Amino acid sequence: MAKEIKIGLLGSGTVGTGVVRVLRENAEDISKKVGAELSIKKVLVRDTSKKRAYLEDVQLTDDAQDIIADPEIDIVVELLGGLHPAFEYMLAAMQNGKHVVTANKDVVAQLGHELFDAAEQHGVEFKFEASVGGGIPIITPLKECLTGNRITEIMGIVNGTTNYMLTRMTEDGSDYDSVLKEAQAKGYAEANPAADVEGLDAARKAAILASISFNSRIALEQVSVEGITNIEPADINYANELGYVIKLLAVAKDYGEKGVNVRVHPVFLPTSHPLAAVKDVFNAIFLRGNAIGDAMFYGRGAGSLPTASAVVADIIGEARNIVSKVPAVIGCTCYNHRKFCPLEETESSYYVRLHVDDEPGVLGAIASAFGESGVSLKSVIQTRKVGDHAEIVAVTHIVQHKHLQEAADILQKLPVVDSIRSIIRVEED
Amino acid sequence: MAKEIKIGLLGSGTVGTGVVRVLRENAEDISKKVGAELSIKKVLVRDTSKKRAYLEDVQLTDDAQDIIADPEIDIVVELLGGLHPAFEYMLAAMQNGKHVVTANKDVVAQLGHELFDAAEQHGVEFKFEASVGGGIPIITPLKECLTGNRITEIMGIVNGTTNYMLTRMTEDGSDYDSVLKEAQAKGYAEANPAADVEGLDAARKAAILASISFNSRIALEQVSVEGITNIEPADINYANELGYVIKLLAVAKDYGEKGVNVRVHPVFLPTSHPLAAVKDVFNAIFLRGNAIGDAMFYGRGAGSLPTASAVVADIIGEARNIVSKVPAVIGCTCYNHRKFCPLEETESSYYVRLHVDDEPGVLGAIASAFGESGVSLKSVIQTRKVGDHAEIVAVTHIVQHKHLQEAADILQKLPVVDSIRSIIRVEED
Numbered sequence: 001m002a003k004e005i006k007i008g009l010l011g012s013g014t015v016g017t018g019v020v021r022v023l024r025e026n027a028e029d030i031s032k033k034v035g036a037e038l039s040i041k042k043v044l045v046r047d048t049s050k051k052r053a054y055l056e057d058v059q060l061t062d063d064a065q066d067i068i069a070d071p072e073i074d075i076v077v078e079l080l081g082g083l084h085p086a087f088e089y090m091l092a093a094m095q096n097g098k099h100v101v102t103a104n105k106d107v108v109a110q111l112g113h114e115l116f117d118a119a120e121q122h123g124v125e126f127k128f129e130a131s132v133g134g135g136i137p138i139i140t141p142l143k144e145c146l147t148g149n150r151i152t153e154i155m156g157i158v159n160g161t162t163n164y165m166l167t168r169m170t171e172d173g174s175d176y177d178s179v180l181k182e183a184q185a186k187g188y189a190e191a192n193p194a195a196d197v198e199g200l201d202a203a204r205k206a207a208i209l210a211s212i213s214f215n216s217r218i219a220l221e222q223v224s225v226e227g228i229t230n231i232e233p234a235d236i237n238y239a240n241e242l243g244y245v246i247k248l249l250a251v252a253k254d255y256g257e258k259g260v261n262v263r264v265h266p267v268f269l270p271t272s273h274p275l276a277a278v279k280d281v282f283n284a285i286f287l288r289g290n291a292i293g294d295a296m297f298y299g300r301g302a303g304s305l306p307t308a309s310a311v312v313a314d315i316i317g318e319a320r321n322i323v324s325k326v327p328a329v330i331g332c333t334c335y336n337h338r339k340f341c342p343l344e345e346t347e348s349s350y351y352v353r354l355h356v357d358d359e360p361g362v363l364g365a366i367a368s369a370f371g372e373s374g375v376s377l378k379s380v381i382q383t384r385k386v387g388d389h390a391e392i393v394a395v396t397h398i399v400q401h402k403h404l405q406e407a408a409d410i411l412q413k414l415p416v417v418d419s420i421r422s423i424i425r426v427e428e429d
Numbered sequence: 430m431a432k433e434i435k436i437g438l439l440g441s442g443t444v445g446t447g448v449v450r451v452l453r454e455n456a457e458d459i460s461k462k463v464g465a466e467l468s469i470k471k472v473l474v475r476d477t478s479k480k481r482a483y484l485e486d487v488q489l490t491d492d493a494q495d496i497i498a499d500p501e502i503d504i505v506v507e508l509l510g511g512l513h514p515a516f517e518y519m520l521a522a523m524q525n526g527k528h529v530v531t532a533n534k535d536v537v538a539q540l541g542h543e544l545f546d547a548a549e550q551h552g553v554e555f556k557f558e559a560s561v562g563g564g565i566p567i568i569t570p571l572k573e574c575l576t577g578n579r580i581t582e583i584m585g586i587v588n589g590t591t592n593y594m595l596t597r598m599t600e601d602g603s604d605y606d607s608v609l610k611e612a613q614a615k616g617y618a619e620a621n622p623a624a625d626v627e628g629l630d631a632a633r634k635a636a637i638l639a640s641i642s643f644n645s646r647i648a649l650e651q652v653s654v655e656g657i658t659n660i661e662p663a664d665i666n667y668a669n670e671l672g673y674v675i676k677l678l679a680v681a682k683d684y685g686e687k688g689v690n691v692r693v694h695p696v697f698l699p700t701s702h703p704l705a706a707v708k709d710v711f712n713a714i715f716l717r718g719n720a721i722g723d724a725m726f727y728g729r730g731a732g733s734l735p736t737a738s739a740v741v742a743d744i745i746g747e748a749r750n751i752v753s754k755v756p757a758v759i760g761c762t763c764y765n766h767r768k769f770c771p772l773e774e775t776e777s778s779y780y781v782r783l784h785v786d787d788e789p790g791v792l793g794a795i796a797s798a799f800g801e802s803g804v805s806l807k808s809v810i811q812t813r814k815v816g817d818h819a820e821i822v823a824v825t826h827i828v829q830h831k832h833l834q835e836a837a838d839i840l841q842k843l844p845v846v847d848s849i850r851s852i853i854r855v856e857e858d
Contacts (some may be wrong), residue, residue: 018720026579129574144566145570148744149451150458293735297724297726298703299724303722305722308720311577327753335461
């Protein structure tokens with residue numbers, strides 16, 4: 001085996017260390033699979049003098065150009081995260097004829113098309129399996145294994161932090177603030193948890209999944225986003241009573257001529273749904289295709305070795321093509337231009353929880369307010385006293401989002417309504 | 430788009446019809462994805478005069494040579510099932526320079542290596558995603574997405590018939606005979622259900638999954654097989670009481686220096702295990718890799734359109750390579766020769782159900798018999814009267830299979846033991 005394929009790593013954090021470990025521990029098998037030795041030639045670090053586990057015998061550099069411009073390096077692996085300078089580094093690497101692998105959801109969601117263009121222009125490959133779902137194979141399955149399907153729907157648990165928090169709220173009865181602290185203590189949530197709990201991390205992954213599934217570029221700005229910061233123990237309990245669990249989902253649905261809609265929000269999922277059993281930091285992507293029907297991909301959405309599993313798979317894919325002297329067969333798959341269906345036009349059943357005056361006739365007033373907006377109710381129940389108020393929970397039939405919003409506006413103004421505590425979509429079987 | 434890629438279908442049954450439908454209904458998207466039109470030139474049928482839905486405007490032939498020897502046909506899709514003449518047809522197609530796609534688990538499990546050799550020799554591709562798990566992407570994920578991992582364990586629900594039957598026994602409390610009749614009435618089980626209920630269908634899939642996962646050819650004859658024919662309602666009930674469900678699994682495990690073992694048998698799975706939620710005719714493959722950790726792939730394991738989803742993905746894969754003038758990059762992946770670990774050397778916890786004489790001291794005699802064989806018990810409980818006998822259920826700690834067998838031999842001979850009703854492996858969390 002004469003050929004050696006040289007890799008440059010931009011980034012030496014959790015994932016970078018994992019990539020080094022996997023390439024090293026599975027080296028013998030990997031070289032048989034590729035037909036060449038894969039070696040890490042250089043790693044970009046902030047401080048070359050700092051000692052690092054697993055990187056003892058690797059050349060460290062604090063200058064990205066040392067890697068991007070090294071003519072011996074075949075594959076550049078970008079693991080810095082964030083838009084800049086990660087994007088510029090990858091672009092420069094491609095311009096220098098290097099294949100690129102990244103785990104960077106920010107760049108793929110926002111500037112992926114520019115990198116696809118550059119890859120095509122310079123005859124190199126661009127792969128990003130790790131950008132969604134960590135170790136879970138989903139990009140390649142969508143681009144290859146499910147490519148005979150028209151995908152009509154994707155629903156993913158793609159953020160481990162929030163899934164951990166919702167699982168703990170469901171199983172332990174804890175409130176939001178205490179599970180957030182617990183998640184931070186365990187290293188599952190960052191000191192500033194906004195990107196996770198407000199749904200922005202999931203939104204990036206939603207844009208990537210939707211773009212590939214619908215073969216049409218979905219911009220991050222198009223994705224409507226709602227996080228889990230308003231979920232209260234009462235919502236968790238009602239979900240449980242009604243036979244559901246609350247999950248934060250990245251959702252991409254095809255509404256036919258109305259277009260496609262992509263969004264992130266909490267959902268009441270029936271306990272019988274395959275995604276309902278996905279707990280703690282695990283991720284899963286559920287999808288529906290016009291041939292395969294329902295399918296789901298489950299695994300660890302983050303972590304050093306799981307994410308490295310996806311990064312190394314991409315490296316091996318590119319290395320195999322280098323050995324076989326074969327160009328990238330599948331590039332950008334966004335050959336369609338689908339209309340975007342506004343959130344208002346999407347349809348769902350909804351759970352609505354209200355605090356109202358505890359007096360006779362309130363239930364009727366609430367029901368009328370829904371009726372005025374054309375929102376038909378499946379059930380409305382007055383449940384318990386909360387301080388001076390009564391709590392009412394309504395579940396609607398399937399209605400357009402704009403009608404639900406109209407109903408909410410009317411309810412808001414009713415003298416008997418103190419506050420709308422929650423509005424959460426309900427996914428039916 | 431000048432190029433047209435011509436396909437010949439061997440077989441026009443459930444899956445063949447599905448392939449025609451998917452290629453037709455998704456034709457516009459597929460041609461964009463491939464960069465060429467895919468057209469079905471000829472279909473092999475038994476009786477060319479019979480009218481067939483979806484095949485009105487396709488050329489039918491009752492002579493396989495019309496397809497195999499047609500110089501215009503680029504890809505031959507084999508959907509006949511069974512070893513012969515399917516194998517010979519595929520071999521001849523390859524010799525004629527045609528790429529081959531099959532859904533045939535029999536041929537892949539037993540003669541796959543010969544087809545890989547032929548494909549390499551003749552410079553064509555050989556793909557078989559649909560041979561395991563129907564529509565579920567698993568072959569490509571194993572060969573590409575997870576290829577950076579050392580796979581240590583695969584457990585798959587790969588037979589929809591038996592999963593349907595076990596689900597109904599669990600949820601409805603029915604017995605084996607009545608769920609078999611129900612499954613037959615619904616078309617989920619064949620008139621002669623042996624291949625499904627005795628585990629042979631799952632064994633073929635186990636051999637395929639294991640060969641790819643361990644990169645070492647596992648012959649069908651090496652797979653030890655036990656079906657579900659002896660599962661009684663009592664076992665289902667005890668599983669439920671103890672926090673498990675019974676599933677028929679295809680299992681492939683790496684025992685390190687002892688080798689790899691591949692087998693099919695029922696298992697007590699903890700209800701918290703991701704596979705435990707896989708119900709009815711759905712299939713799922715759970716695996717563990719040294720980088721990804723635990724992952725699972727879930728979907729429909731059979732049926733016209735789901736299986737066609739996988740077949741069409743393989744067709745598109747080969748068509749893309751034809752368009753890009755690129756050879757197959759990944760051929761046979763069995764570059765290792767792993768030792769096979771005999772079943773006797775494998776380890777598990779076991780559930781054992783016995784009918785014994787209803788008299789004092791029996792529990793002690795049973796416990797001693799296990800002890801003599803070095804089988805340590807986690808629990809042994811005398812549960813209920815069954816006719817003249819008492820029923821005893823024992824759950825062992827993890828022991829070697831041969832020791833459990835020794836214990837069973839001793840128990841069998843004890844005067845107080847009437848019969849050993851069941852021995853089922855218990856999978857721990």
